[in-house]
Amino acid sequence: MQNVVGIIGWPLNYSLSPLMHTAAFASAKLNWAYIPMPVNLAPEHRLKEAIYGLRALGLKGANVTVPYKEAVIPFLDRLSPDAEAIGAVNTIALDPGGSLVGYNTDGEGFMQDLCKKGHNDTDMHVVVLGAGGTARAIVYALLSHGYTKVSIANRTESKACEIASRFRPLFLQATIVSSTLSEAALASMPRPDLLVNTTSVGMGETEMMPWFEGIPLSSAQVVYDVIYDPSMTKLLRFAKGYGATIYNGLGMLVHQGALSFTIWTGCDAPVDVMKRAIQKSL
Numbered sequence: 001m002q003n004v005v006g007i008i009g010w011p012l013n014y015s016l017s018p019l020m021h022t023a024a025f026a027s028a029k030l031n032w033a034y035i036p037m038p039v040n041l042a043p044e045h046r047l048k049e050a051i052y053g054l055r056a057l058g059l060k061g062a063n064v065t066v067p068y069k070e071a072v073i074p075f076l077d078r079l080s081p082d083a084e085a086i087g088a089v090n091t092i093a094l095d096p097g098g099s100l101v102g103y104n105t106d107g108e109g110f111m112q113d114l115c116k117k118g119h120n121d122t123d124m125h126v127v128v129l130g131a132g133g134t135a136r137a138i139v140y141a142l143l144s145h146g147y148t149k150v151s152i153a154n155r156t157e158s159k160a161c162e163i164a165s166r167f168r169p170l171f172l173q174a175t176i177v178s179s180t181l182s183e184a185a186l187a188s189m190p191r192p193d194l195l196v197n198t199t200s201v202g203m204g205e206t207e208m209m210p211w212f213e214g215i216p217l218s219s220a221q222v223v224y225d226v227i228y229d230p231s232m233t234k235l236l237r238f239a240k241g242y243g244a245t246i247y248n249g250l251g252m253l254v255h256q257g258a259l260s261f262t263i264w265t266g267c268d269a270p271v272d273v274m275k276r277a278i279q280k281s282l
């Protein structure tokens with residue numbers, strides 16, 4: 001019998017996950033299907049019904065995306081330690097006993113991509129722009145991989161503060177700084193060795209960036225924008241102009257998906273196949 005997984009979110013028109021996982025299952029010769037499962041925002045109880053429906057319908061699990069990564073938590077039976085610490089879930093799997101288990105592969109997907117690209121100097125000062133669920137996952141992953149200098153800058157400063165306060169007690173050896181996302185604040189902090197954009201500024205357009213023209217970058221810096229569409233955001237263009245090493249979010253997208261694939265199937269994911277499927281569609 002065919003195993004079924006899918007993605008829960010709203011809206012799902014632009015999700016590339018069905019394409020990526022369908023290519024992966026075909027390549028691995030697994031009789032699995034991956035389907036979009038759009039869950040409308042209203043009425044509120046629909047999300048609960050959808051999550052319990054996974055079990056009722058015998059699905060093997062699901063990815064969870066915007067806007068439900070936090071909202072699904074009350075409906076799950078258990079969380080992995082990562083998902084618990086991050087407070088967000090992007091992958092659900094049904095265990096053999098029928099329990100709904102929540103995982104978060106976003107941060108680890110980012111780390112795997114970063115390491116694969118040859119960056120693993122935990123002494124780097126990392127500045128993360130944004131303080132949403134993606135930022136929380138990435139900051140947690142950096143800290144659990146031994147990075148000790150992490151700054152978080154966000155338009156709403158209280159959310160950056162909240163992330164710092166959440167992780168300080170878990171990573172006592174690390175210096176975690178929070179600030180507002182302003183030119184003055186960014187100019188006054190030690191220059192980032194690695195700059196990571198997790199805000200939505202620059203998504204689906206090419207003229208806005210979450211950084212400031214007045215703060216120059218350099219060829220010694222690495223700039224990672226988790227946005228993958230467009231593949232060259234204004235931030236990456238700006239950084240490239242200074243000779244910085246630049247990456248878009250394609251690698252993170254593929255690696256978070258590969259980790260979900262392994263959670264569901266127990267098999268290694270065909271990462272290159274998944275990457276090519278996405279590149280072709282972009």
Ligand code: ATR
Nearest residue numbers: 130131132133134135154155156159198199200201
């Ligand atoms: P995700 O789950 O992808 O992290 P999110 O939780 O909605 O998405 O977070 C979006 C991030 O983009 C937030 O940090 C948000 O800043 P606020 O917390 O101040 O809302 C940031 N963001 C969105 N639009 C922005 C803008 N125009 N300027 C700066 N930051 C912005």
